[in-house]
C-alpha cells in the first residue's frame with residue numbers, strides 16, 4: 232500500500248496543516264504499518280514557476296522540435312502525476328494564503344492537469360480515497376463577517392473531488408492565528424474547540440481512507 236502526502240505550507244516548523252495531516256497519516260500508518268509513504272513539500276521544494284508554461288507549450292510542439300526545457304518540464308509533469316497515480320490514498324495539506332491558494336499549490340495542480348493521462352474520460356484517479364486538510368488564520372463560517380472569503384477550500388474541492396474525482400474527505404482547521412494575533416485573543420476557547428474538532432475529524436478521516444482502500 233502506498234500513501235502520497237502533499238504539504239503546501241510555506242513553513243516547515245509549526246505548520247497547523249502539517250500537524251493535522253500528520254494525524255491523518257498516522258491513522259493510515261496504523262492500518263498499514265508496512266505501507267510506503269511518498270511525500271512532496273511545496274514550501275521547501277517549490278515547482279519552478281516556468282515549468283507549467285513550458286509543459287503546456289510543449290504539448291503543442293512536435294516532439295522533435297521541443298526544447299530541452301520543454302522536455303524537462305514534461306518529465307516533471309509525468310513525475311508529479313505518477314506520485315498521484317501510484318498512490319492508494321492521498322493527503323493534501325493546504326493553507327489559506329491571501330484568501331486563496333498559494334502559487335505553489337496552483338502550480339502543482341496545473342502541472343498535473345497538463346498530463347495527457349488526466350484528460351481521459353474516466354479519470355485515472357476516480358474513487359481513490361483522499362483527505363484535504365485546510366488551515367486558515369481566521370474563521371469564515373456561516374454568519375461571520377468574512378463568510379465566503381476563503382476561495383482556497385472550495386477551489387481545492389472542485390479540483391480534487393469534481394475534476395479528479397477523488398473520493399474526498401475534508402478537515403477544515405480555523406483560527407490558527409489565535410494566540411499569534413492579539414486582536415483574536417477573545418476567541419481562544421473557540422479556537423481550542425475548533426482545533427480539537429479538527430483533530431478528531433482527522434483521526435476519523437485517516438482511518439476511513441485506510442480502511443476504504445483496504446476494502447477496495
Ligand SMILES: Cc1cc2nc3c(=O)[nH]c(=O)nc-3n(C[C@H](O)[C@H](O)[C@H](O)COP(=O)(O)O)c2cc1C
Pocket residue numbers: 240241242245246247248249326327328329330331366367368369370407408
Ligand atoms: C502570507 C500569508 C497570507 C495569509 N493569508 C491569510 C488569509 O487570507 N486568511 C486567513 O484566514 N489566514 C491567512 N493567513 C494565515 C494562515 O492561513 C495560517 O497561518 C495557516 O495556519 C497557515 O498554514 P500552516 O499553519 O499550515 O502554515 C496567511 C498567512 C500568511 C503567511
